[in-house]
Amino acid sequence: RLGSVVAYFTSAKFLLYLGHALSTWGDRMWHFAVSVFLVELYGNSLLLTAVYGLVVAGSVLLLGAIIGDWVDKNSRLKVAQTSLVVQNASVILCGIILMIVFLFKTQLLTLYHGWLLTMCYILVITIANIANLASTATAITIQRDWIVVVAGEDRSKLADMNATIRRIDQLTNILAPMAVGQIMTFGSPMIGCGFISGWNLMSMCVEYLLLWKVYQKTPTLALKSAKVEESELKQLNVKKESDMKPAEGVQLIVEKDVTGFGPQQEKEVSCTARIAEPFITFRDGWVAYYNQPVFLAGMGLAFLYMTVLGFDCITTGYAYTQGLSGSVLSLLMGASAVTGIMGTVAFTWLRRKCGLVRTGLISGVAQFACLVLCAISVFMPGSPLDLTVSPFADISARLFESEPLPTIASPEDKPEMVFATGMPNLLNGSTTPANGDPEMSPEPVPLISVSLLFAGVIAARVGLWSFDLTVTQLLQENVVESERGIINGVQNSMNYLLDLLHFIMVILAPNPEAFGLLVLISVSFVAMGHIMYFRFAQKSLGKQLFVCCTPDPKAASDSPPPANTSTV
Secondary structure, eight states: OHHHHHHHHTSHHHHHHHHHHHHHHHHHHHHHHHHHHHHHHTTSOSHHHHHHHHHHHHHHHHHHHHHHHHHHHSOHHHHHHHHHHHHHHHHHHHHHHHHHHHHHHHHHHHGGGGHHHHHHHHHHHHHHHHHHHHHHHHHHHIIIIIHHHHHTTOHHHHHHHHHHHHHHHHHHHHHHHHHHHHHHHHSOHHHHHHHHHHHHHHHHHHHHHHHHHHHHHOGGGGOOOSSOOGGGGTTSOOBTTTTBOHHHHHHHHHHHTGGGSOHHHHHHHHHHHHHHHHHHHHHHHHHHHHTSTTHHHHHHHHHTTSOSOSSSHHHHHHHHHTTOOHHHHHHHHHHHHHHHHHHHHHHHHHHHHHOHHHHHHHHHHHHHHHHHHHHHHTTSTTOOOOTTSOTTHHHHHHHHOOSOOOOOSSTTHHHHHHTTTOOOOSSHHHHHHHHHOTTTOOSOOOSHHHHHHHHHHHHHHHHHHHHHHHHHHHHHHHSOGGGHHHHHHHHHHHHHHHHHHHHHHHHHSOSGGGHHHHHHHHHHHHHHHHHHHHHHHHHHHGGGGGOOOOOOGGGGGOOOOOTTTOOO
């Protein structure tokens, strides 16, 4: 028995969990803290935080396919180690710069008319964005590739590993911001910067060692096909005759006709090919994504990001306008983490009983049924829904007033802005202070509407995380090894695109009176996402779609046909 315990704690699977826990803990601390630091530095304005969020979302949207292609073209160990070092080194450097700014902010303001301080802000946002891109590469290579190889051909083991990874994510989402928030509250922002930099330095060394150990214990990680057969590359946008990407095709022409060109002309053609390569990679990645058999399932997952029905900064700001305190919200966030973990347990059980594709259908129905409560809450007593109020009234008032941007109401509001996702709260400044001030709203707001809203959001986490795991495993099982990076890079880009659209939607209707309309739009997008998944399931299973669930283990492998034999 002792031997089996020791064997588990030294297995590649456990070492992968440990490395992911360390990495995720550092990520969550940094994502939480950087937005708060930017608010502190810019005089309690949300401008820098908003800029940071938009830069991060835009970068992943544009570079997701290119990052994924880089993951595909290089060895697994090189990709994982490079991403790890770049990510942690960037966070450490950012922490050092922020500490210098906190220490010498007054002096920096007077140098070069404040331009030096502005350059520091730009530098911090740029380096933090590089850290996020490296984190994206790490997530693609570890969660979408390494985990598949470590699990081997055992799909049940893969499902259990995916579920465990999500449980780690759920716990760190809550615990890591709480930990660094306490350090910043009882210490100072500068101490918080120092702690995060020190943590990332230590974590980087340990994670580097863990990656090497996992790589040694799993010899198949060293086997990565750089090029596969033409039949397996059917979905890539390649030339049928040469089975080669356009960029490579250009290079081939140069090599074949080198005698017909002078040295200068050859250099120009080669330079043009290098400049065009990122754009060709971007195009090829999106075309390949569209041609995947699991395209509709991936799109269904992306559509779930177009929502205000989550514990992000937008919903938190709205909750304050409805009279919920920070302590109540923290309890609700804890409850959402519990239901999220329940979703990972439900996923493994449903997959064993009903198969992978049907698990996604059941999870989607469960999520949508819970979100119906949110739609009902819009019309219940206490809902501020009033479509006669112009959504631009608050924006126009701010444009013509001479006062500076509003400050955050209280210190405890700062962590709530970015507690759940680390994304900036683009609206908290425009909604929370105005309605959260007890002097301006003496009459208590009925809690029926907001209670139904959060009951639906919390209950829907079970279906949401089960559905997320379903699509994740479908991508792992049905994307060929040579395309895992680029396809998952494009999937990340789609997720960020819909997330960005949801922030734009809120900017266009920032008043609490319009929040009910945003809820209805969000429920509609969730419904559209699950309709896409239903269409995918219908194509995959055909007439067997509504066959009763069975405990037969073979039912767990009802994935669509391999990528080299079927396209959407």
